[in-house]
Amino acid sequence: MTWTTRTSPWEKALRYALMTAVLALTVGPFLWQLSTSLKGGTEDLYTWPPRLLPRHPTLGNYAEVARIVPVWDYALNSVKVAVASVLTNLAGASMAGYALARLRFRGRRAAGLAFVLALLVPLESVIIAQFTLVRELRLNDSLVAVVLPGAVGALNVLLMRNAFAAVPYEMEEAAVVDGANVWQRFTRVALPSVRGTLAVVAIFAFMGAWDDFLWPLIVLSDPRHFTLTVGLNHLHGTFAQDPRLVAAGTVIAVAPLILMFVCLQRYFFRGVGEGAVKG
Amino acid sequence: MLRPVPGRPPRVRRVPRVRTHRAVSPWLFLLPGLAVVAVFSLYPFVSTVGRAFTDARTLSPGHWVGLANFRAMAADEQFWVALRNSGLYVLLVVPFTVLLPLLLALLVEKPLRGVAFFRAAYYTPVVASVVVVALIWNWMLDDRGLVNGLLRLADAGPVPFLGDEWLLLFAAMALTVWKGLGYYMIIYLAALATVPRELHEAAAVDGAGPLRRFTSVTVPAVRSTMVLVGALSSVAAFKVFAEVFLLAGPTGGPAGQDTTLVMLVQRTGTGLGGRTGYASALSLVVFVVALLLMLLVLYAGARDRTTRGPEGEAR
Numbered sequence: 001m002t003w004t005t006r007t008s009p010w011e012k013a014l015r016y017a018l019m020t021a022v023l024a025l026t027v028g029p030f031l032w033q034l035s036t037s038l039k040g041g042t043e044d045l046y047t048w049p050p051r052l053l054p055r056h057p058t059l060g061n062y063a064e065v066a067r068i069v070p071v072w073d074y075a076l077n078s079v080k081v082a083v084a085s086v087l088t089n090l091a092g093a094s095m096a097g098y099a100l101a102r103l104r105f106r107g108r109r110a111a112g113l114a115f116v117l118a119l120l121v122p123l124e125s126v127i128i129a130q131f132t133l134v135r136e137l138r139l140n141d142s143l144v145a146v147v148l149p150g151a152v153g154a155l156n157v158l159l160m161r162n163a164f165a166a167v168p169y170e171m172e173e174a175a176v177v178d179g180a181n182v183w184q185r186f187t188r189v190a191l192p193s194v195r196g197t198l199a200v201v202a203i204f205a206f207m208g209a210w211d212d213f214l215w216p217l218i219v220l221s222d223p224r225h226f227t228l229t230v231g232l233n234h235l236h237g238t239f240a241q242d243p244r245l246v247a248a249g250t251v252i253a254v255a256p257l258i259l260m261f262v263c264l265q266r267y268f269f270r271g272v273g274e275g276a277v278k279g
Numbered sequence: 280m281l282r283p284v285p286g287r288p289p290r291v292r293r294v295p296r297v298r299t300h301r302a303v304s305p306w307l308f309l310l311p312g313l314a315v316v317a318v319f320s321l322y323p324f325v326s327t328v329g330r331a332f333t334d335a336r337t338l339s340p341g342h343w344v345g346l347a348n349f350r351a352m353a354a355d356e357q358f359w360v361a362l363r364n365s366g367l368y369v370l371l372v373v374p375f376t377v378l379l380p381l382l383l384a385l386l387v388e389k390p391l392r393g394v395a396f397f398r399a400a401y402y403t404p405v406v407a408s409v410v411v412v413a414l415i416w417n418w419m420l421d422d423r424g425l426v427n428g429l430l431r432l433a434d435a436g437p438v439p440f441l442g443d444e445w446l447l448l449f450a451a452m453a454l455t456v457w458k459g460l461g462y463y464m465i466i467y468l469a470a471l472a473t474v475p476r477e478l479h480e481a482a483a484v485d486g487a488g489p490l491r492r493f494t495s496v497t498v499p500a501v502r503s504t505m506v507l508v509g510a511l512s513s514v515a516a517f518k519v520f521a522e523v524f525l526l527a528g529p530t531g532g533p534a535g536q537d538t539t540l541v542m543l544v545q546r547t548g549t550g551l552g553g554r555t556g557y558a559s560a561l562s563l564v565v566f567v568v569a570l571l572l573m574l575l576v577l578y579a580g581a582r583d584r585t586t587r588g589p590e591g592e593a594r
Contacts, residue, residue, distance in 0.1 A: 019397045033415045096312030105305040118320040124518045124541045125566035128548035128558045129323030149319040152312040211408035229410040250411045261406045272465040
């Protein structure tokens with residue numbers, strides 16, 4: 001099962017067979033869902049053996065699901081929330097991370113500790129307090145309320161701090177000699193050298209906001225403000241009888257992320273490594 | 280005011296060589312991040328502790344009631360069911376999330392042709408929202424779904440995965456394990472990359488078979504990663520919400536028997552009639568148990584290592 005100097009043909013065959021079996025288990029359900037979403041109303045969904053390729057592929061279910069629930073509005077809300085979360089996290093986490101890693105001031109330790117403590121508080125244990133708070137601020141049932149609690153993730157701040165701390169200083173010292181102020185050093189020297197970590201923060205902020213369910217479910221009550229996840233839950237509750245429509249809805253919700261993942265794979269994997277060790 | 284700390288020689292640390300000229304700028308840099316964390320994480324925690332001792336409702340701040348919420352909890356049958364379910368979730372999910380991704384990482388560790396594709400593909404369920412994944416499983420586990428079709432082939436009658444209290448809970452657990460496979464696999468792959476190849480070769484020369492090499496080379500080498508995965512996944516499992524909410528429904532399956540602790544928090548504390556005081560007390564239980572679980576796993580891991588001696592060090 002592990003490293004040896006040479007791989008025997010038997011081992012190779014066994015490995016490929018196992019890898020393919022796991023592939024069927026992990027990706028198969030997604031393909032089955034895609035297939036279901038493309039099957040027309042007259043095609044039997046329950047044939048045996050199951051038919052992965054639709055007999056007459058149709059996009060009709062996508063039009064139909066959009067007719068029943070405003071699925072494109074949900075998608076737009078999700079895009080708004082995810083993009084806002086990416087921007088606030090990039091700005092907030094990189095600024096705070098830079099201050100913690102590079103600036104000298106009284107209270108730096110305490111500020112760093114605040115982010116570590118925030119990391120220890122599970123979201124689920126403060127969700128009622130957040131709900132009450134958002135109500136008191138009269139923000140409930142708005143997309144702003146969906147974004148705010150995750151606008152600057154504590155983990156992202158710590159990731160950025162470590163990234164800045166790893167950049168050699170000499171570059172910044174040169175800028176100081178040239179008379180650059182803090183802001184110029186931050187934007188022109190420091191930020192460009194941590195692009196990789198910025199990408200990780202951006203991707204995980206997007207994914208986190210796009211996939212989030214519990215918080216938007218609690219905060220949003222007006223269907224016009226639903227994000228895709230909350231909207232899908234609603235769709236499932238109302239129209240569960242036609243699997244084709246639910247399938248079309250889920251494909252709309254998952255396709256953008258899978259596409260992003262295919263394009264930006266290495267950042268996803270980097271994020272797991274960095275986030276797990278610190279988290 | 281920013282100034283050199285008196286009595287400390289300059290350039291003691293790596294960090295403070297580049298200096299700011301004005302003391303306000305660091306705080307301006309920190310302001311957005313600190314504000315969000317303070318207002319939406321630290322303050323809510325403090326207010327949760329305070330509210331747990333009141334009879335607050337969504338629309339009224341309530342009054343101090345001492346330990347009444349906790350006494351009510353002890354008498355609340357729903358609470359015990361929820362605690363049982365969340366506890367079972369940890370007990371039954373964590374062994375699988377610690378072991379299966381490790382085996383999977385070993386499977387895709389060798390640089391065979393196309394292995395990068397398999398690794399990426401195994402990650403797909405991690406990328407997808409739990410809502411999407413739960414709806415897919417919902418369809419597959421339906422009485423007439425794909426899984427029951429396969430079972431029919433083996434002459435087993437339709438299994439009511441989504442109708443039975445226990446089967447529902449087990450299905451949700453399987454979903455959690457399945458969705459986490461790729462995530463923990465990546466963590467293990469990073470750890471496996473640091474295991475010296477010579478160890479395996481030496482063991483192979485000594486005549487150790489694959490199983491023996493797994494238990495006496497691989498496992499000791501990645502033990503600290505297994506502890507990390509154990510800690511991460513037990514906290515996550517205890518806080519389970521979406522999987523059960525979506526498969527069993529908002530009310531938690533037949534007679535609410537599948538309700539988990541976080542589902543109970545969500546159900547009691549939200550909406551216009553939410554009993555936020557009682558829900559805050561429940562939230563504190565979530566917090567304390569999650570923290571204890573993490574400490575317990577980390578402590579067990581640390582103790583295990585010290586009793587086993589330094590050869591157990593992973594890095």
